[in-house]
Amino acid sequence: xxxxxxxxxxxxxxxxILENPEPxxxxxxxxxxxxxxxxxxxxxxxxxxxxxxxxxxVVEEQPLAPEHTDADGYSKVGPGPMVAIRLKWTVHRGxxxxxxxxxxxxxxxxxxxxxxxxxxxxVRFVDGQQDEANKRFELLRSEIAGRSSLAxxxxxxxx
Numbered sequence: 001x002x003x004x005x006x007x008x009x010x011x012x013x014x015x016x017i018l019e020n021p022e023p024x025x026x027x028x029x030x031x032x033x034x035x036x037x038x039x040x041x042x043x044x045x046x047x048x049x050x051x052x053x054x055x056x057x058v059v060e061e062q063p064l065a066p067e068h069t070d071a072d073g074y075s076k077v078g079p080g081p082m083v084a085i086r087l088k089w090t091v092h093r094g095x096x097x098x099x100x101x102x103x104x105x106x107x108x109x110x111x112x113x114x115x116x117x118x119x120x121x122x123v124r125f126v127d128g129q130q131d132e133a134n135k136r137f138e139l140l141r142s143e144i145a146g147r148s149s150l151a152x153x154x155x156x157x158x159x
Contacts, residue, residue, distance in 0.1 A: 011144055014081055071099050071119030076126050078133035083107060087133055089126040091119075101125050 071091045078087030084106045092100050098116030114125065 011147075014141075014144060071122050074123055074126060076130040078130060079137040087129075089129050091122040091126060101129075103129070 072093040074091040076089050078089075080086040086106065088104050090102045090104075090111075092102055094100050094116065096116065099119050099122035100113050100115030100117075101122055102111035102113055104111045115122070117125065
């Protein structure tokens, strides 16, 4: 019996996760503004009454991610199905007042430190690294999906 390459097993695991993604749940809070009417005894109610049921609920706009006022502690996590290989970038303020980005792979790795830089540059660096990781992940994901569909095509004898 031949040995199975661990890379093949990892890619198969990733492909199975990507084929059956978990649905995202988005929760939004809405607020309905209610009007009250004060009627003084002896006065007729106003003709311009508003029907509360005809009004649309007011939705308070909120950003998807809270804006960070201080770069120290700013953090982003890369894509991936397994925590052990997921990238994480965190901004830390050094003793010199400059900012440094710590990049780790998984939870137990030693960080690769980039810096010194300004707080704005550190945040841009983290955002850029995450964008690049997302692009690479999507490329790998589409490549894996292409290979799995090609393998299905070959298994059916259509090749």
